[in-house]
Amino acid sequence: MSTISQENTAALQFHNNNKKPFYLFPVPTDITPSFELTRTVSNAINKMSYYYYEREYSDNNFINGxxxxxxxxxxxxxxxxIxxxxxxxxxxxxxxxxxxxxIIPxxxxxxxxxxxQDNIVHAFIHSLLTAPKEAFNLDPEAVSFYGKIIAVIDxxxxxxxxxxxxxxxxxxxxLFCNVTVCRHLNPLDLWKVSHINFFEKCVVY
Structure with missing residues (x-):
């Protein structure tokens, strides 16, 4: 007979307790931009790299997506x-x-x-990454684009x-959301969600 792991049991108890904050996953729980210079430069470079494949790219369109x-x-x-x-x-x-x-009721x-979607009162791009698929144990001859968006939901x-x-x-x-979306670039493929987390602000602290 299968048994529930200690982690799953703890999560179930956590979410069943109304006094506890809501979250899907413990991390990530980012709610502000990264002000690191390296991140800013990296985002700009990766945006330019993606623009080579998708000439219609704009920050607004990406955020809306x-x-x-x-x-x-x-x-x-x-x-x-499912x-x-x-x-x-x-x-x-x-x-x-x-x-x-x-696990969660x-x-x-x-x-x-x-x-x-109208309840998303603010959203912004946190980070961008263009990388070979081999970095993600996929086809080494192809390239993928990853973008993380942070949203505030009222x-x-x-x-x-x-x-x-x-x-x-x-x-x-x-409610806050961290979502990372990605797509393969050669050829251009459909967008997929590689990770998403919903959480309350108090989870951050």
Whole structure:
């Protein structure tokens, strides 16, 4: 007879306790940009590299695409739509996410992940990476592009605000999201979610 691991048992107890904050995964829990010079330079270089493959690229379009991914993933998770989760994510992360979905009570997921794209009141690009697939144990002759977006979700508002105001207004209902999306570049492939995390602000501290 199979047994539940100590980690899964702890997670189940954690999410069943209403006094505890909500999160899908313990990390990542970034809510602000990285101000490191190396990150800024790296993002600029990787953006230029991606532009070589996708001439229509713009930061606004990328952020809007990230918002769509966040909304679609939230819907798939709260509805326990395994087919959608599998379609939207990379294979390895799909396995990890389905395991988490089996641990967290569905009513908790439905409550915390019930929002629309308009409720994403602020979003920004955190980091960009263009890398050979071999770096991710894939085809060494191909290249992939990865981008991480951080979003602030207010289920009671649709007004776009600055990051400063979004953080200042954050309360117990506010949700944060770190999502990394990726696509293979030669040839251009569909976008996939390589990781996503939803969490409350108090998890950061």
């Amino acid at each position: 990230g918002k769509m991914a966040i909304t679609q993933m939230a819907k798939a998770i709260r509805e326990h739509d 087919e959608a989760v599998t379609e939207l994510t990379l294979k390895q992360f799909s396995i990890e996410l389905r395991e988490k979905m089996s 569905q009513d908790v997921l439905q409550k915390r992940l019930s929002f629309t 289920p009671h508002s649709t007004q776009q605000v600055s990051l400063h105001k979004a953080l200042k207004n954050a309360n117990n209902d506010t």
